Amino acid sequence: MASRFLLAAAGAVMLACCLQAAFVVLPGAQAPALRGARTQGDASFSSLGMTSVAATTAAFGVAAAVARSRKREAKTAAKYTTQTILPSLAWIKTGVKASELKNTELKALTLAGNDVLIGKTEAGALFCVGNLCPHIGTPMSEGADVIGDVIVCPLHGSSFKVTNGELIDWCVSPPIIGPLTGLIVEKKNLLVFECRQGGFLGSGEVEVLVDTNAKKAYEANYWKGLLDAQGKDDGTYY
Ligand code: FES
Incomplete structure (x- = not known):
């Protein structure tokens, strides 16, 4: 499960990189609608960029927190048990x-x-x-x-x-x-x-x-x- 979250986080990072490349790295190749947004003002462009960065950071944070909690759970379960232990x-x-x-x-x-x-x-x-x-x-x-x-x-x-x-x-x-x-x-x-x-x-x-x-x-x-x-x-x- 933890690896699935990590994959999801990696996907989110790649998506964010693509979006940023479209806006920042290749300004000449902007889609018409986005070009319009750029020409209407840098403020809306920046806020769109910031939103994708925030989403990436949030996805990273959630994935890391879930992975951490699952790791802690597994470790605790391995160390402490309350089950009835039979003699051997x-x-x-x-x-x-x-x-x-x-x-x-x-x-x-x-x-x-x-x-x-x-x-x-x-x-x-x-x-x-x-x-x-x-x-x-x-x-x-x-x-x-x-x-x-x-x-x-x-x-x-x-x-x-x-x-x-x-x-x-x-x-x-x-x-x-x-x-x-x-x-x-x-x-x-x-x-x-x-x-x-x-x-x-x-x-x-x-x-x-x-x-x-x-x-x-x-x-x-x-x-x-x-x-x-x-x-x-x-x-x-x-
Ligand atoms: S400890 Fe008290 S009798 Fe052994």
């Missing part, structure tokens, strides 16, 4: 071998937009959980402890089973303040990701099963909420 699960290599992790050691990674924490229990079992605490989103990697098969958040002491994410204790420290902060957020389990050791007989890197569309889905949800709130997406927010 895939095994992603972590670049870490299980043999490199000591028992109770943790390693934070971002895999296809997912913040995860791989680690080993006290007994040496490999696990992978979400790195962000479900309380207020603090990274567990900032000092979490692994005790047996339980991980303890460093900020308010919430603890979760690493095997299934089950909540054990919710915001127990420091006294009074921890439990108070826990009251304002709904209790939740910790995210758990499936993980495995790749390669022959598990000799390769640790791999984690993640939703590669997680970031896209989060962003789509964000924009939908924002636009709904302004009645610009589907107006269901009112």
Whole structure:
């Protein structure tokens, strides 16, 4: 469509050039009616010339504005979507071998937009959980402890089973303040990701099963909420 407007603009320019050539460049070859106009006075001649220039400029302006707006629309649509994004699960290599992790050691990674924490229990079992605490989103990697098969958040002491994410204790420290902060957020389990050791007989890197569309889905949800709130997406927010 943009190219059609550009063609129209080019046509308008050519037409204007022809008109100007008839009036200005080849004054001896003027059409009788126009010659009359010329002889009747330069004022009417000039105004006719100015009109063609103005029309050309206007055509250019409209074509450029339409092309710009279409370009902007396409760019925005490519960048932001409010559609429902379905999960797309895939095994992603972590670049870490299980043999490199000591028992109770943790390693934070971002895999296809997912913040995860791989680690080993006290007994040496490999696990992978979400790195962000479900309380207020603090990274567990900032000092979490692994005790047996339980991980303890460093900020308010919430603890979760690493095997299934089950909540054990919710915001127990420091006294009074921890439990108070826990009251304002709904209790939740910790995210758990499936993980495995790749390669022959598990000799390769640790791999984690993640939703590669997680970031896209989060962003789509964000924009939908924002636009709904302004009645610009589907107006269901009112
Ligand atoms: S942020 Fe983890 S318990 Fe508060």
